[in-house]
Amino acid sequence: MNKNVLITGTSTGVGYESAILLAKNGYKVYASMRNTAKANALKEAIEKDNLDIEILELDVTDLNSIQSAVKIIIEKEGKIDVLINNAGAGFAKTTELASEEEIRWVTEVNYHGVVFCTQVVLPYMRKQKSGQIINITSVGGLVGQPFNELYCGAKFAVEGFMEGLATYVGDAFNIKITNIEPGGIATEFMTSAIGKTAVDGKLATGEYEPVFEKYMAGIQKRANESQEQVYQTGIEVAEVVLQVAKNENPPLRVRTSKWAEDFCGLKTQADPDGTKLVQQIKDSFL
Structure with a gap:
């Protein structure tokens, strides 16, 4: 029986590549995105290779949108086997310069969206006594980095949320959870992150500016030195997603490169x- 997969944020990057790769490997894929007007590339790939992918509108910052998308899948398929929380957005700006709106936005997209998508899908996985939740987090969910503290804070929150959830839904309901933690990804994600950083056309202002310029120069240097393999492609991370989806006993955490x-x-x-930590927590509390 084919497994049904819901992926968020599939217009570009890891989500786009994961949707295609999973479909090519026998999964029925529901590829969701906030703005389906950006689905042209995915539609072309579907037509070219006759892929079993359906495109859905889903805004991870809107609970009603999440519920509507999940309802469509359940009405058609009766179940969701795999949820891939991929939608997210980079953000690089010092806390002092970030507006209230930006702080709320980076948290909504990167953390609350994961929580609400998971909350909506969990009842169906619980009832069917099976399921898998795969989250595209980041090394920034384990290690704080300069000028990324707000983004890292949201990713740390995802890591903690999923770590806590994994301690009881696995044994009780056969729901498996994995956080996939890439380093840099050479996709539109980085372009978007830098775009969100600009303040009046500049990347930083005031006393932070020279520090920020040093930080950005380091990013550019690493991007140009491909032999260091800092930045992966979307397809390279998607291949890890596929490996985790096929794993009968996936770990809680997987990094995607040696870097x-x-x-x-x-x-x-x-x-x-x-794995050891989850077992220790279960032994302590359950």
């Missing part, structure tokens, strides 16, 4: 995939 593994080494060396 990401090394970058998080101090945080993860005692328990790289999170």
Whole structure:
């Protein structure tokens, strides 16, 4: 029986590549995005390879939108086997310069959206006694980074939310949870992040400006040095998504490159995939 997958944020990048790759590997994919006017590339890929993908409108910052999309899938399929929380947005700006609207936005997109999508899908997975939730988080969910503190804060929140959830929905309801933690991804995600940073056409202002310019120069240097393999492509991360989806016993955490593994080494060396920690928590509380 084909597995039904709901993926958020599929207009570009990892979501787009994951939708195509999963469909090519026998999954029925519901590819969602906030603005379906951006679905042209995905539509062309569907037609070209005759892929079993349906495009849905879903805004992760709107609970009604999430509920409507999930209802469509349940009415057609009766179940959702895999939820891939991929939708997110980068943000690089010092806390002092960020507006209230920006702080709320980066949290809504990167954290609240994951919580609400999970909340809406969980009852169906619980009733069917099976399911898998895969979250595209980031090394920024484990390691705080300069000028990314608001983004990292939201990703840390996802990591904590999913870590807590994994301690009881796995044994009780056979729902498996994995956080996929890429380093840099060479997609429109980075362009969007930098675009959100601009203040009156500048990347930073005041006393922060020279520090920020140093930070941006470092990003550009790493991007140009491909031999360091800092930045992965969307398809490379999508291949990890597929491996996790096919895994009968997936770990809580997976980094997607050697660079990401090394970058998080101090945080993860005692328990790289999170398995020991989840077991310890279960032993302590359940």
